[in-house]
Structures are given as structure tokens and as C-alpha cells.
Amino acid sequence: MRKLWNSNRAAVRKYWSEHELEDIQYKNISKSAKRSSRLDNATGEYQLRNSLQKLGEGTQHQSLTPPSSSPHSASVVTNSDISPTPYSPMSPTTTRPSKKRDRESFESSDHHAAGIQDELNQKYLLKSSNSAHSDDSLDLDETDELVAMITSVRHKDCNLWVLDDSCVTCMTDKYKEASIRALRARELKKSEPADIMMLAGTFAPWHPTPMMEKVFSKNILKKIRDSLSKKLEPIDDQDADMSILLSIRHRANNKIKEAVEALNGVKDLKLRLLFQQIVEELSAGEQGEMSEETLIANHVSPILRAFTHDPELKIFAHFPNTNSRAQTQQGVKPDRPDFKVVAGNKEVAFGEVTGPSQRNDRNKNGWDLYRLARFGTAVLNQGTEVVPLVQVVAGSGTIYRHIVKDRGVMVLAEVGVFSVPTTTIHMGALLASLPALNWLRDCIKWLDDHSESLIRSWTAADLAQLKKYVQ
Ligand SMILES: [Zn+2]
Numbered sequence: 093m094r095k096l097w098n099s100n101r102a103a104v105r106k107y108w109s110e111h112e113l114e115d116i117q118y119k120n121i122s123k124s125a126k127r128s129s130r131l132d133n134a135t136g137e138y139q140l141r142n143s144l145q146k147l148g149e150g151t152q153h154q155s156l157t158p159p160s161s162s163p164h165s166a167s168v169v170t171n172s173d174i175s176p177t178p179y180s181p182m183s184p185t186t187t188r189p190s191k192k193r194d195r196e197s198f199e200s201s202d203h204h205a206a207g208i209q210d211e212l213n214q215k216y217l218l219k220s221s222n223s224a225h226s227d228d229s230l231d232l233d234e235t236d237e238l239v240a241m242i243t244s245v246r247h248k249d250c251n252l253w254v255l256d257d258s259c260v261t262c263m264t265d266k267y268k269e270a271s272i273r274a275l276r277a278r279e280l281k282k283s284e285p286a287d288i289m290m291l292a293g294t295f296a297p298w299h300p301t302p303m304m305e306k307v308f309s310k311n312i313l314k315k316i317r318d319s320l321s322k323k324l325e326p327i328d329d330q331d332a333d334m335s336i337l338l339s340i341r342h343r344a345n346n347k348i349k350e351a352v353e354a355l356n357g358v359k360d361l362k363l364r365l366l367f368q369q370i371v372e373e374l375s376a377g378e379q380g381e382m383s384e385e386t387l388i389a390n391h392v393s394p395i396l397r398a399f400t401h402d403p404e405l406k407i408f409a410h411f412p413n414t415n416s417r418a419q420t421q422q423g424v425k426p427d428r429p430d431f432k433v434v435a436g437n438k439e440v441a442f443g444e445v446t447g448p449s450q451r452n453d454r455n456k457n458g459w460d461l462y463r464l465a466r467f468g469t470a471v472l473n474q475g476t477e478v479v480p481l482v483q484v485v486a487g488s489g490t491i492y493r494h495i496v497k498d499r500g501v502m503v504l505a506e507v508g509v510f511s512v513p514t515t516t517i518h519m520g521a522l523l524a525s526l527p528a529l530n531w532l533r534d535c536i537k538w539l540d541d542h543s544e545s546l547i548r549s550w551t552a553a554d555l556a557q558l559k560k561y562v563q
Pocket residue numbers: 247249250251259260261262263
């Protein structure tokens with residue numbers, strides 16, 4: 093995208109006008125198959141479309157995604173966008189998916205495929221540079237270019253994300269239009285990050301804004317959130333539950349030795365060590381004001397490491413001062429997360445932390461959430477199925493899953509919240525947080541097991557430069 097952004101404006105405009113050509117069959121392929129199939133994609137596109145039309149499918153929307161097999165019914169979100177078999181025998185160039193891929197997806201309701209956009213960008217950009225005629229587009233200002241990027245990817249099938257007989261993606265398009273008007277009027281606010289995120293292709297229904305509520309209504313927004321909510325598994329280890337409760341009680345009575353001993357009933361070594369550290373290191377009362385760095389080092393890091401760091405699996409939690417590799421690889425302006433998880437050599441999860449002194453700074457926290465979605469978008473654009481994102485503000489954290497829901501629409505869905513105890517009083521709240529933290533752990537392990545990327549016909553535009561338009 094960065095390359096595109098820097099190229100001449102006529103070429104950019106021409107590119108976007110031809111963008112509709114790039115609709116290509118969703119494909120699921122393994123990493124190794126991907127390498128060998130990349131060359132085929134460029135030449136295979138026309139064949140694919142042709143053979144599909146011969147089969148009499150997909151002509152209405154020019155979408156090569158297999159049509160929905162089940163009619164949608166009222167108040168049910170259909171998941172046909174996420175057909176578990178998005179490949180089909182429609183073309184000799186279609187690559188068979190790996191066996192691994194046939195296994196159940198972690199996002200069982202959110203299958204999707206990801207992008208050969210790089211090749212297409214190269215191809216069409218090259219073509220349009222050659223044929224670009226200059227005069228009519230020189231008057232485009234930067235906002236117009238931004239808007240062109242924002243509106244470049246459109247969905248073509250209104251049956252893929254349906255709620256109460258309405259296409260939710262069409263509603264997100266309306267919301268996006270409202271956000272574009274706010275962008276032109278310089279009315280976007282960091283404190284309302286969902287409006288900014290929608291421009292970058294991510295819908296964040298857990299962060300409603302007046303503009304979002306106007307487009308969707310509160311009632312519909314609630315239905316959308318309900319349909320995207322994850323049912324978290326309660327912790328099934330009763331012994332661990334009882335042991336931690338007993339430990340908390342001892343600690344409240346200042347019996348630290350007994351509190352540590354009680355934790356012996358916790359079989360999960362990481363969980364036991366986490367609570368042991370909390371019992372030994374936290375005091376019953378609040379310390380003075382704490383910096384963001386201290387919060388991360390002493391309180392956030394032990395919890396996130398316990399649920400993400402696993403050297404044996406080569407999964408490493410970083411609290412880095414380094415740029416996002418996924419963004420660097422895609423040539424977009426790299427940013428630095430407070431926390432990231434790397435599995436193998438791939439970034440799989442990101443986190444942002446705000447210290448107690450800025451806990452009520454809605455601009456800071458809103459912009460952090462937008463930055464998190466940018467990290468997530470860069471990874472989703474590489475063909476990952478889901479990106480877990482974590483935002484911690486002082487003593488409480490929120491876990492999100494960033495997913496693709498329809499062509500051009502990603503969703504930032506809340507999974508659950510967790511407590512970051514800074515005193516022993518909040519130990520019980522951490523115990524209650526375990527289902528959400530276990531989801532984070534399981535999702536990262538699933539991603540490590542399924543590191544092959546999917547192929548999708550589009551990528552979300554990166555809008556790093558939005559900041560200067562936002563108050
Ligand atoms: Zn629609």
C-alpha cells in the first residue's frame with residue numbers, strides 16, 4: 093500500500109478504478125503450496141472466472157465465492173462467507189488445501205481466505221502506470237486519495253453477513269460513508285476510535301459512537317454483538333479453583349506462607365507460579381502512582397507471559413521497543429506495540445498498555461485501540477484467520493479477536509475482560525478472569541499449529557496517515 097501511495101496520482105486512481113477486476117476465488121492453501129501456486133494465480137484468474145461462469149455460478153455478483161447454500165432466516169447471522177470449503181473444483185488452477193487446513197478452525201464461525209493482493213497490486217499498478225493519462229487526475233487532493241483507498245474494496249454478495257434479513261456489510265458501508273463525511277469535515281475524534289477504524293475497514297461494534305448508533309440503531313448493534321460473542325469455557329479444574337480461593341483467603345489474613353502452600357493444589361505450573369508471584373509480591377494496599385513501564389514490568393507482563401509465552405513451543409512474548417514486523421513486511425508505516433507474541437517467526441498477537449495516570453485519557457486510549465487494529469489488520473492482510481489483541485488500561489484488560497467477516501470488512505470483537513491486580517485485593521478478580529485468558533492462550537496455540545496463510549482476493553488499505561485528520 094505504501095508503494096501505491098507514493099506512486100503518481102493518476103496511476104493510483106486508475107488502479108482503483110480497475111480494482112474490481114481483482115475478484116478472485118477464495119483459496120485455502122498450505123504455505124508450501126502457496127509458494128508454488130502464486131505464479132498460477134496471475135494467469136489462472138481469467139480461467140477461473142470463465143470456468144465458473146460455465147458452471148453457471150456467481151455471475152450475479154461476479155463473486156467467485158461459492159454461493160450460500162442455506163437461506164438465511166430472521167435474526168440469524170449466516171456464516172456462508174466462511175464456508176468451510178471455499179475452494180471448489182471450478183478450475184484446474186485451484187490448489188488443493190492442505191490436510192491440516194481441513195481440521196476445524198479456531199474461528200469455527202469465521203473461516204475466510206486471504207490475499208494474493210501483492211501480486212495483483214504489482215500487476216495492475218504496472219499496467220496502469222503504462223496507460224495512465226495525466227491531466228484529469230492532478231487536481232485530486234490528498235483527502236480524495238485517502239477516500240479512494242477507503243472505498244476501494246467492496247463486497248459483492250449481500251447474502252454473506254445477514255441479520256434480520258438485512259445485509260450487515262451494507263450497513264457498515266453506510267457507516268463508512270458517514271465516517272468519510274466526518275473525515276472531510278475534520279470531525280473524527282481519537283476518543284471515538286470506532287469511526288476511525290471503520291475507514292480502515294474494521295468495524296468495532298463494542299465501541300459504539302453516536303454516528304454508529306445513528307446508522308445501526310442500538311438494538312441492531314446489540315444483536316450484532318450477541319452474534320459475535322464468544323462463549324467462554326468455565327475453568328474445569330475445580331481443584332485449582334478451590335486452591336486459589338483458599339490461597340486468596342490466607343493472603344487476606346496476611347498468612348503468606350499458608351497462601352503459597354495452598355497453591356500446591358494447582359496442577360498447572362504456570363498458573364501456580366503466577367499466583368505464587370502475586371501472593372509474594374503484591375501488598376494489600378495501593379502503592380503510590382505507578383508509571384506505565386512499572387505497570388507493564390511488574391503486573392501486566394507476568395499475566396500475559398503466563399498465558400502466551402511458551403519457549404518449548406517456540407512461542408515468545410515480547411515487550412518490545414521494536415517495530416511491527418508484519419507492517420514492515422507490507423511496506424506500511426511501522427508502529428511499535430507495547431506487547432507482541434511471536435510464534436515461529438510470525439507475529440500472532442499484540443497488546444497496548446496505559447498506565448494509571450492516563451487511565452481516563454480517552455484520546456490516548458482511543459488512539460491505542462486504533463493502533464491495535466492497525467497491527468491486527470497487517471497480520472490479517474497476510475492471510476491469518478484471527479488476531480488476538482489485548483488492551484490494558486491500568487488495572488483492567490480487554491481481549492479482542494480481530495477477524496475478517498466479509499469482503500472488505502474486518503471486525504474487532506470483544507472476547508472478555510481480565511483483571512490486572514496491583515494489590516492482593518484484586519486476586520479474586522484475576523481468578524474470575526481465567527476463562528478469557530485461557531481463550532487467549534488457546535487461540536495463540538491454535539495459530540501456532542495453523543501457521544499456513546490463507547489466500548484472499550483483497551487486502552484492507554493501511555491508513556497510517558489518518559492521524560493528521562483526527563482530533
Ligand atoms: Zn450488502
